[in-house]
Amino acid sequence: xxLTKVQKRNKIKRRVRANALGTAEKPRLSVYxxxxxxYAQVIDDRAGKTLASASSLKLKSKGNKIxxxxxxxxxxxxxxxxxxxxxxxxxxxxxxxxxxxxxLADGAREGGLxx
Numbered sequence: 001x002x003l004t005k006v007q008k009r010n011k012i013k014r015r016v017r018a019n020a021l022g023t024a025e026k027p028r029l030s031v032y033x034x035x036x037x038x039y040a041q042v043i044d045d046r047a048g049k050t051l052a053s054a055s056s057l058k059l060k061s062k063g064n065k066i067x068x069x070x071x072x073x074x075x076x077x078x079x080x081x082x083x084x085x086x087x088x089x090x091x092x093x094x095x096x097x098x099x100x101x102x103x104l105a106d107g108a109r110e111g112g113l114x115x
Contacts, residue, residue, distance in 0.1 A: 013094035020089040021045050029076070029088040029108065029115065031101055038069045038100055040076045040108075042088055052079040069100040070107035077111020090115045
């Protein structure tokens with residue numbers, strides 16, 4: 001029996017999350033990608049709190065999905081720097097590091113986040 005696309009992603013997600021636990025000193029940057037939108041949040045897993053977040057829903061920018069994902073990454077970096085966060089673990093949430101996920105990561109790096 002072969003795995004479905006969602007089952008494969010969940011398997012990868014569990015494997016990645018076993019090694020990336022967000023703390024107050026170095027939180028986890030989690031990415032969620034839907035067909036239309038992209039969301040990112042910086043999470044302290046020990047406290048169970050979201051420290052910073054950004055999404056393409058809140059942005060009013062135009063362009064293709066790659067450009068919008070880059071802007072979400074830059075926006076998240078700005079919000080995180082205001083919260084005093086400079087370094088994070090990158091949790092791609094089971095998605096391939098390609099396309100919109102990579103663009104978001106590059107935008108966050110341009111904004112000043114280190115991972």
